[in-house]
Amino acid sequence: MINLDGLQPFAQGGNRRCFVHPNNSYRCLKVSLEQQSKKAKQSAPWYKKFRSEETFDDNLREQKAYNQRALIKDNPNRWKHLAKWYGMVETSIGPASETELIRDNQNNIATTLETYLFTYGKTDEIKIALDEFELWLRSSLVLTKNIIPHNIVIGYENEKIVLKIIDGLGSKSYLPLTQVSDFFARRYVERRIQLMQSRINWDLTGRKGDWK
Ligand SMILES: Nc1ncnc2c1ncn2[C@@H]1O[C@H](COP(=O)(O)OP(=O)(O)OP(=O)(O)O)[C@@H](O)[C@H]1O
Numbered sequence: 408m409i410n411l412d413g414l415q416p417f418a419q420g421g422n423r424r425c426f427v428h429p430n431n432s433y434r435c436l437k438v439s440l441e442q443q444s445k446k447a448k449q450s451a452p453w454y455k456k457f458r459s460e461e462t463f464d465d466n467l468r469e470q471k472a473y474n475q476r477a478l479i480k481d482n483p484n485r486w487k488h489l490a491k492w493y494g495m496v497e498t499s500i501g502p503a504s505e506t507e508l509i510r511d512n513q514n515n516i517a518t519t520l521e522t523y524l525f526t527y528g529k530t531d532e533i534k535i536a537l538d539e540f541e542l543w544l545r546s547s548l549v550l551t552k553n554i555i556p557h558n559i560v561i562g563y564e565n566e567k568i569v570l571k572i573i574d575g576l577g578s579k580s581y582l583p584l585t586q587v588s589d590f591f592a593r594r595y596v597e598r599r600i601q602l603m604q605s606r607i608n609w610d611l612t613g614r615k616g617d618w619k
């Protein structure tokens with residue numbers, strides 16, 4: 408079991424806390440806030456332990472999403488724009504998903520696409536990186552939920568930006584056809600690309616109105 412007691416997360420989203428793996432600075436451990444509070448409740452009396460389990464845990468959703476068709480296919484490019492997945496592990500503060508920790512060209516933890524866009528805007532460099540990312544989505548047909556700039560980080564390969572998805576894999580469960588048919592997957596992915604572009608433009612123009 409990995410001991411995370413007393414360690415500070417390097418980031419926190421709406422659902423999970425992210426830690427640098429104490430034994431490997433290139434791995435990220437994500438503990439869902441829900442699981443963490445559950446673990447803390449284990450010492451609580453039974454009447455306080457009783458709680459609705461309806462909320463679908465983000466780590467479980469992700470585990471399922473990493474087993475999607477596009478990622479179990481033998482495509483050498485399938486990890487190009489995706490943090491690698493190493494499975495679920497036990498930690499002192501609850502179960503964690505272990506993934507590749509993306510770092511930048513200075514070896515710092517990568518910043519998000521959102522931070523990049525707010526700092527530098529739509530530079531030529533990021534336009535090229537976005538084009539490459541979109542081509543990869545179309546060719547790999549990796550299924551994602553809506554792609555939001557804070558769920559993408561700025562990785563590097565040979566001093567060139569390579570965008571990496573770190574959260575938001577999977578597709579809506581009511582769209583099972585996307586999992587079995589390239590035709591439906593293509594349509595679905597095309598729509599995610601369109602929505603990603605409109606989300607970026609919405610971010611860059613002061614977030615007025617509905618981004619969709
Ligand atoms: N593998 C990674 N490499 C580098 N940074 C990461 C990685 N995973 C997460 N992060 C950072 O941690 C933040 C939160 O992680 P993540 O998006 O997985 O949490 P979440 O709670 O599921 O998010 P949300 O609020 O979108 O539901 C990200 O926005 C990113 O800045």
Ligand SMILES: [Mg+2]
Binds near residue numbers: 421
């Ligand atoms: Mg997120």
